[in-house]
Amino acid sequence: PPRSTLFPYTTLFRSAYYEKCILALRDIIKTSEDPEVLAAAMRFLKDPRDAAMARNLLTHPFWPLRLNAIKAIGRIGSTDDIQLLLQALSDSEWWVRYASAQALVHFPSLSQQKL
Numbered sequence: 001p002p003r004s005t006l007f008p009y010t011t012l013f014r015s016a017y018y019e020k021c022i023l024a025l026r027d028i029i030k031t032s033e034d035p036e037v038l039a040a041a042m043r044f045l046k047d048p049r050d051a052a053m054a055r056n057l058l059t060h061p062f063w064p065l066r067l068n069a070i071k072a073i074g075r076i077g078s079t080d081d082i083q084l085l086l087q088a089l090s091d092s093e094w095w096v097r098y099a100s101a102q103a104l105v106h107f108p109s110l111s112q113q114k115l
Helices: 003-014 018-031 035-042 048-055 063-076 079-088 094-105
Strands: none
Touching (some): 018 048
16 A cells, blocks of 8 residues: 555554554555555564564665664564674664664563673
């Protein structure tokens, strides 16, 4: 769907209807080729089972999409994603590198000693 069709649903994604809306969101992520739509969709991923969708977008040429995919990994990723976050520290875009560092610092299973 065009970018303008996703934004009216943002309130629903944040509401009690999240469980119903996530099904539509997953379909949007699987079928959309619009990087702005995908970047917006990444903001609403809350379930660790959806981390694979974010992982698949970490190398996309559109840096805001990579940024939001990194943020999603920081929220819902597992220890298996630490290496991906470390790799993103050398992204060409400063914001992506910054988000990767923030995700690593706040990663629950990563101690200060390991960091």
